[in-house]
Every structure is written in structure tokens, then in C-alpha cells.
Amino acid sequence: MKTILIHIAIRLGFVAIVFIGFNFIYQKEFYASDVQKYSMVKNRIDSAFHNGDIVYLGESSNTSYNPWTDTLKESISDFLQLYIPSQKVEAVTHESYHPGLFKQMLNLQPNIHLPWEFMASHDDQTIILGVNIRTCGPTAVFSGNEASNQQEALFYSKRPSLLTRLFLSLKYYDHRDALEMERLKFQWWRSVDISGKYLSNIGQDYYISNKYKTVKTWIDALASDQRPELPVQVKNMADAYVKEFAFLLDDDNVRVQDLKEIVSICNKLSLRLIFHILPPNKQHANALFNHCELIQYLDYNYLFLKKRFSEWGVTVVDNYNLPEANEKVSRFTDQWYPTEHYDATIRKAIAKSLVSVIEGQNSRTLKEVFPTRNNEPNFNIKMPYSDSLIGVWKQVKWLK
Amino acid sequence: MLFNSVEFWFFLPIVWLVYFVMPFKIRWVWLLIASYYFYSYWKLEFAGLMLFTSFLDWFAAKQLHKSEIKWKRLTWLWLAILSDIGMLFLFKYFNFALGDSNLAKSMYQSQWTAWIIELGKYTIPAGISFYTFQSISYVVDVYRGDETPEKSLPKFLLYVSFFPQLVAGPIERFGRLHSQLFAQYSPRWEDVRNGLRLLIFGLFLKVAIADNLAGVVDDFYANPSKYNLLSTWVATFLFTFQVYLDFFGYSLLAQGAALLFGIHLMDNFNKPFLAKSIPEFWHRWHISLSTWFRDYVFIPVGGNKNGPVVLAFAVMLVFFTSGLWHGANITMIYFGLSQGFLYLFDRFIFKNIQIQSVVWERFKQIKTGLFFMITLVFFRSGTIEQAKLVYKQMLGSNLGIENIHVGLLIWLFLIVGVVLDNNIMKERADSWLGKLPFIARWSLYVFFIGSIAMFGGAVNHPFVYFQF
Structure with a gap:
């Protein structure tokens, strides 16, 4: 046995030398093109962390707009830059990203030299992270896109580049396929009890009142509703809202754990961290469910996050009840799905709220900003497609 | 795992x-x-x-x-x-x-x-x-x-x-x-060494070749109608080698891992594309399954000792079951039955054509490979409609406009894999590698390691047969 182990050790040593050699070649010749191919935003993250005074990490809410009617196409982070010209705002935006991936992005911070080696920052960088309540729910957690997101995130690391490439070849990431994710999602909808219960982990008693025990029983009831006056669009929307929002957060939720870890990493790196809670489309939720069952889940989850953020000592920009997001439902650009995609009015209002927290005591009355590269801005913009669907909803008294 | x-x-x-x-x-x-x-x-x-x-x-x-x-x-x-x-x-x-x-x-x-x-x-x-x-x-x-x-x-x-x-x-x-x-x-060093050789060669076949081919084939099957005639044939050809090298690679990995514990598993493949008929092909492809069907289905229902009708029934039953074994999908049943028909064609018709010529022998090999390749369209297609579409394109009746994109590196790996398997290795990889001079052998190891680490396929594919 001893001889065999010596033979193996010699060969392993040789393989290690070969690996080091290949790492050098790979880094020099192939790494850059692989980053382009497999991890589009990696370079953007590097640049943002190196150059930004403020780094905005966000998903599609940051940049989405209505391409037909939204004359201002600036993202939330663009507006932020316009309001704070004295600081460099850098944004990293990636569709369907979530705290678990933002956490991995932080591995590329210049002050982390190796995954386990943290050094305090000296440049007072501020990290702003958009927190979307919907992203904590089963539909998002068990998303079919997750494997491809995790594949991209392999590159968010300072390990030797060839090791990253080898991990890519050997699928060393959460590579559960779309079918498996769908199974887990259905299992969640079928088995997790969301019905009436008292909850006390938000520092106050909160009672959820709902006759449906699970998401599945709820959506089955919606599907079997045969009222002829119920337009199919409304039924589909109701179905989507239940699937996306009918869940109750707790400390075991994977996204909550990721957010907690982000706080811890930023503390170690002495980075200023701001969570900003994005406004969901509460008007739809209320219209669909008569101001009743569904909104209580949104409210509870919001209160839960707020409580935890305050316990963790993190700065919060609370836009859950943003007035601009509650005035007109047509300010949400998607009228067919419960996304947090906003028109310029909301994006701008969010940016303003961020400025006031970033500047703190030094906050000033913001001058209105008008980007120059677009048409004349119109903050009261009408969204014809949205409004027509709202019209469809108005045919229905209440869905429940 | x-x-x-x-x-x-x-x-x-x-x-x-x-x-x-x-x-x-x-x-x-x-x-x-x-x-x-x-x-x-x-x-x-x-x-x-x-x-x-x-x-x-x-x-x-x-x-x-x-x-x-x-x-x-x-x-x-x-x-x-x-x-x-x-x-x-x-x-x-x-x-x-x-x-x-x-x-x-x-x-x-x-x-x-x-x-x-x-x-x-x-x-x-x-x-x-x-x-x-x-x-x-x-x-x-x-x-x-x-x-x-x-x-x-x-x-x-x-x-x-x-x-x-x-x-x-x-x-x-x-x-x-x-x-x-x-x-x-x-433990014997000889077994450990041979086991490691099988492991590294198997991983090369799977990660460097089959997974890279999978990316190209997946792109094609995502929307076959947009590809042209040549691309359809290329994709079908590549899928044949994706399946083969994926499963052959897996089998070598299994044999290598077992050999580390001194256990010799049976060979599952024996250069199937050198077969001159479909019956011979199934003696060389997934041997452990073929012999299982032979011993527990084919022979018990009559085998080849009871006349042509019983033989034809036994063959069709075996291939129907084998198709179903491969997957719960109507396309797999078609795959199995098509193998059965080709088996009977070779057994009863083609076998009777006797020509003594090297060209004829080569033709038989190409014909067998081609038959198998064409029927694999059923194996890969998600639905019968998709299989029909691919066959239509192969016949040139629905010409798309796009060319399939296969990188040079993928062709290189494929050629290396196929040449090593079919043309050089008369024995299994471990004994063949062992006979090479030190420098040549280690150069190949370095090539395998480099290919796996730097160019392994990024498509998230488990082993094709893992799902069966």
C-alpha cells in the first residue's frame, strides 16, 4: 500500500505542476473569451467595484421601462447619478438576479484577495442592493433560470482561473435543471401550509386569514371559477399573483440567509450597505383579491424584512409604500405579470429616496433633473396597453 | 453523485x-x-x-x-x-x-x-x-x-x-x-494504474468531447427548422457520437473506479462503428444490456432455434422492450422498433449478399453506422413531430437557412476520440496506453487533462444514460 501511495503522490505532484502551467496559459489566452462567453457581467462587476463610489446591484427593476411609451429610459442608477454628480455611481444589473448571486458578486470586491481573505476598505464605497420581496418566494427560488445564473456566478471569484474553468466543466454549481426546479416548486405549492395562523416573529402579532391551506388549493379554486364575467386575463393574473406572493418569510428562507450574509461580508469589508425595498404592485394585488387575502402576505413579508434589517443594523431605504407606486397602476410597465418594472416616475422617485438616505444629514432639496438624450420628459405618461388591461379588470367586481 | x-x-x-x-x-x-x-x-x-x-x-x-x-x-x-x-x-x-x-x-x-x-x-x-x-x-x-x-x-x-x-x-x-x-x-499498483488510466480517458470522452457535442446538438434541436440540409446531417452525425462517447466514457469511468478496488467490470462497448451489420452492432454496443435481453427475453421466448417467425417475434419483442427501457416516450418505442426492423433486414436479406471485396466490407460498416445514426433521430427527438421534421430536413424537403456552428476544437476532440477508439486501440484504453512509450503516454495524459480543464463542455448535461 505504501508503494502505491508513493506512486500516486508522484503522479499527483506532476499533475499539479501541469495544472499550474495550464493555469498560466489559460489565464493568458482563453480566460477573457470564456468570461465573455459564460459570464457577461463579470467584467462589469470588476469595473464597478474598482471605479464606483456607489455601486448599485440590481435586477431588471433597475433598468426596465416601457419601450413604447416611456420617453425617459434612464435606469434608477442613472437617475441616482444625475442627482449625485459629485460621486461616481456604477451599476451592475442582471435580469432575475437575487441576493444569493449578489452575495457572490461581492467576492470580486478589490478588498477580498482570496475567498477567505477580507481586508477593510479604505475608500468608503457604498453598496446599494435592491430587495424585491417576490424574489424570496418559491416561484423565484425554484426558478428554471437558476442553473444558468449559478453558472455565470462561478466566475465571481478570485480563485485560480483554470480552477473556475474546471468547475464549469464539472458543473460545480447548483445545476439542478428546470424540470427538477419545477418539481420542487409544485411540491412547495402543494405542501406548504399558508392558511390562517398567528405569526409573532416580526415583533408584533400578525394573523394571516385565508381559507386556502396551500397555494395549490388556492390556484385550483381560481381555475375552477366558472363565472362567465371573469375575463381570462384576470384569472391568469390572479393565478400568477398567488404563485408569486403567497408565501410567508422566516429565518430559514434562503434569500433571507443570503441577505444576512451580505450584511456580514460588507461589515467585514467596512463597506456602507444600503438595502432598498422595492415597491410591489399592490394595486393589482388589491384589485384582484379585494384588499384582503393576498395583500396580507405582502405586508407580512415586508414587515418581516424590515424587522430583520433593523436587527442587523443595516441602512434601509423603504419604498414599499412609495406614493408614486400607489397612485396609478399603469406606472407598472407589466400589466400581464407581477413584475417590479416601473415607469420613469417611479424609477425617479426611487432614486430620489436613495439620495436622501445616502446624503443623510447633508441632504438637500433636489433639483429636478432632465436627461438630455431623450425626448421631452413626460412624467404623467399614459400607458395605453396597461390602461386597456386595467379596463378589463374593471369589468369584474371582485375576483374572490 | x-x-x-x-x-x-x-x-x-x-x-x-x-x-x-x-x-x-x-x-x-x-x-x-x-x-x-x-x-x-x-x-x-x-x-x-x-x-x-x-x-x-x-x-x-x-x-x-x-x-x-x-x-x-x-x-x-x-x-x-x-x-x-x-x-x-x-x-x-x-x-x-x-x-x-x-x-x-x-x-x-x-x-x-x-x-x-x-x-x-x-x-x-x-x-x-x-x-x-x-x-x-x-x-x-x-x-x-x-x-x-x-x-x-x-x-x-x-x-x-x-x-x-x-x-x-x-x-x-x-x-x-x-x-x-x-x-x-x-491492492495492486497495476490495478490502480490501469484504473486511473480508464478514469482519465473516460472523463476526457465525456467532458471534453460528449459535453461539447451536446451544446451543438442542443442548439440544433431547440429549433431544427431553421437549419439547412447539411446542418441537419451534421447534427445527426454529432449526436451519434455524443451518445456513444458519453456512454462509452461513463462505462470507462465505471470500470476505472471499480478497478481501484480490484474489481473488473465487463466491457460495455467494443468499437461498435466497426460492426458490419445491425445484429453485430448490438453485440458491440451496450453489451451488458444486449446480453441481458438475450438471456432473459430473447432465448426464453424462442430465440433463433424455432424458425424465422419466432425469431422475428423475439427480435421485435426485444427491441420494443429495449426501446421502452430507454425512456418513457413514444419516440423511444419508435427507436426500438426501427432497430428491430433493421436487425431483421440485415439478418434475412442483407446477410445473403456475399461479395468478397474490401470495399464491400467497408460499405457494410458505413451502412450499419448510417442506419444506426438515422434511427437515433427518434432517440433524441422529444416528440414524433420533431423527429418527422428532422427526417424531412434530412431529405431536403424543408430547407432552413442557418448553418450549424461547430467549433474547430470540437472537431479536433471528436477526431482524436474516434481515432483513438476505433483505429489505434485494439485493446481497452488502459492496456493500450500502458504499451506506449513514457513520453507519448504522458503527453496524452497532459492533453487529456488540459482538454478537460480548459475546454470541457459547459452545457449542463448529466450522462445520457443516467436518466434511464
């Missing part, structure tokens, strides 16, 4: 080291624990399922061996077979059989049965077709008197679950594997 995962490459050396550190008498217990850990790493519930079916087969074999009365022996035999097939049906075919029927809907409505529908729809227990067949062969062999039943349940559990061949074969017979699992064995 998959062989092409980082976890496996930590798991294997740990299991190996501990195995040989342990006293001989309890080594097998360690291997059993490791095998169940290996399987349950993917899903714990499925390890429970394997435990249950193994127990049933072990118990039934014991009972039938005890009894002298024929009907009792037959009852135990069929109880074991039907319970195995029942499990296979429940987890693999139930959802396919039910389709969108009212029964399926009402089962999904019930809290008690919804999980069955979910499982059938979304997940198949890994390797269930392999270990079920292995288990059935044991019971039948005991019934036939070819084997004496294993007295110890845990030892039988190890025969079924031995991790290198658990999820995708080779489907080993009890006599061959059992005797090796419990034989006195001291």
Missing part, C-alpha cells in the same frame, strides 16, 4: 483509502455504506426505494430456492419480477401511461397521490432501470439453478448498489460481481 462532478473526485479517493485501511472482513460493509451514500447524495428517498426492491428480490430468491414445489417457486419468481417491473412502471412509465387522463388529474388533486404524479412527471430515480434489471437477473439465475442465493441481505445489497456501476451499468451478473466483491484482495 455523478462521475463528472467535483464531489465524486473527493469521494472516490476517500472511499478507496478507507477501504484498504480497514480489515479485510469489514471492507465490504464500508463499500456498502459508501454506495448508499453515493446514491442518496442525489436523493435520499430513492435510496429507500432501492433498499426496498433489493430486499424483495433477496427474500423471493431465498424462498424460491428453499422450495421444491414448482408452482411455489414460480410464484416467488414472478412476485419478484412483477414487483421490480411494478416499481419501474410506477416511477418511470406511470405518468407516460396516464398522460392527461382523468385518473392522472384526480391523483394530482389528492394530497396522498399527488407526489406520484410529480415524481413521474419530473424525476426518475437515477439508474432505476439498471439496478432493477441487475436484480431481476439474480432472481432468474437463482430460479434456473445457475446461482445459489446470497444468505446475507447486506451482502446482496452491495451487489445491487456497488457504486461504480449503480446508476448506468454495466449490468453485471451476480456470479461475476459477487465473487469479486468478497474475494480476498490486496
